[in-house]
Amino acid sequence: MSALKIPLAGVTGHPIAHSKSPQLHGHWLKAYAIKGHYIPIDIAPDDLERSIRLLPTIGFVGLNVTLPHKEVVIDLADEVTDRARAIGAANTLTFGSDGSIQADNTDGYGFVHNLKQNAPDWAPTTGPALVIGAGGAARAVIVSLIDLGVPEIRLSNRTPKRAEQLRAEFGETVKIVDWSEAGDAIEGTKTVVNTTALGMVGKPEMTIPLDALSAGMVVNDLVYTPLQTPFLKAASAVGATAVDGLGMLLHQGVPGFERWFGTRPEVTDELRAAVLK
Numbered sequence: 009m010s011a012l013k014i015p016l017a018g019v020t021g022h023p024i025a026h027s028k029s030p031q032l033h034g035h036w037l038k039a040y041a042i043k044g045h046y047i048p049i050d051i052a053p054d055d056l057e058r059s060i061r062l063l064p065t066i067g068f069v070g071l072n073v074t075l076p077h078k079e080v081v082i083d084l085a086d087e088v089t090d091r092a093r094a095i096g097a098a099n100t101l102t103f104g105s106d107g108s109i110q111a112d113n114t115d116g117y118g119f120v121h122n123l124k125q126n127a128p129d130w131a132p133t134t135g136p137a138l139v140i141g142a143g144g145a146a147r148a149v150i151v152s153l154i155d156l157g158v159p160e161i162r163l164s165n166r167t168p169k170r171a172e173q174l175r176a177e178f179g180e181t182v183k184i185v186d187w188s189e190a191g192d193a194i195e196g197t198k199t200v201v202n203t204t205a206l207g208m209v210g211k212p213e214m215t216i217p218l219d220a221l222s223a224g225m226v227v228n229d230l231v232y233t234p235l236q237t238p239f240l241k242a243a244s245a246v247g248a249t250a251v252d253g254l255g256m257l258l259h260q261g262v263p264g265f266e267r268w269f270g271t272r273p274e275v276t277d278e279l280r281a282a283v284l285k
Contacts, residue, residue: 015269017069017268018068018072021051022052024050029046029072030046033046033261036279060109070102070268072261081109082096085101085109088111089111089112095113095147099114112263116155118261118262119259122259125255132199138197138200140203140214162185164185168186191220198224198225199225202228203230206231214238224248229252232257236252254280255275
């Protein structure tokens with residue numbers, strides 16, 4: 009891109025007004041004194057391809073993607089990274105100077121680096137993990153855990169069919185656990201991750217029994233509204249390391265920002281405070 013052009017990036021979804029990504033990237037742009045802009049763009053599904061192909065022509069260098077477009081954009085890309093292909097969805101698009109589109113998924117990156125930052129003693133290879141839920145976020149978590157060498161991933165979802173699909177796709181490392189037995193499946197795990205919306209403001213509470221949580225476990229809730237869900241409070245009460253979901257959002261933004269604006273940003277306490285405002 010010409011040095012005379014101010015680089016533009018943004019986030020698209022439908023709706024998109026709720027996104028915290030503008031606060032996230034806006035903080036970094038200001039902190040690193042970068043002349044660039046990051047804006048929310050609400051694009052309806054029928055307008056997606058036409059709109060995305062237009063963006064590079066008006067100065068956009070990249071785009072974050074959220075629901076309901078994360079799966080569709082893979083088919084629009086000229087290049088798809090291996091991890092986006094494995095997850096089956098993309099959340100980060102990078103535009104070449106020729107208008108080409110690269111699709112990547114940094115959700116797994118965000119998940120892993122959130123735990124590494126906030127649970128520095130986390131040793132995922134030393135025991136099984138329990139993943140609660142089988143949606144898009146679960147896919148990113150499972151791919152990451154497999155890549156890290158977790159010996160067994162216990163997967164529990166209220167709808168068995170979705171869990172079975174992931175088991176068929178990701179292989180024998182994934183063991184299906186009936187929803188009624190999810191509480192028992194916590195026993196003996198090293199990592200427990202809630203990828204569902206249970207416990208989020210406005211959503212039903214998690215009803216899985218949490219008696220088996222214990223000290224030495226790393227417990228992560230991808231929900232971050234509220235930051236401390238009942239699930240995390242139960243983990244903290246027994247001495248487990250409880251990690252909220254905000255850090256995943258913050259860390260997943262790092263690779264895209266670096267590609268688009270040329271500076272690798274840091275996830276700091278000041279950033280968390282800015283995004284929570």
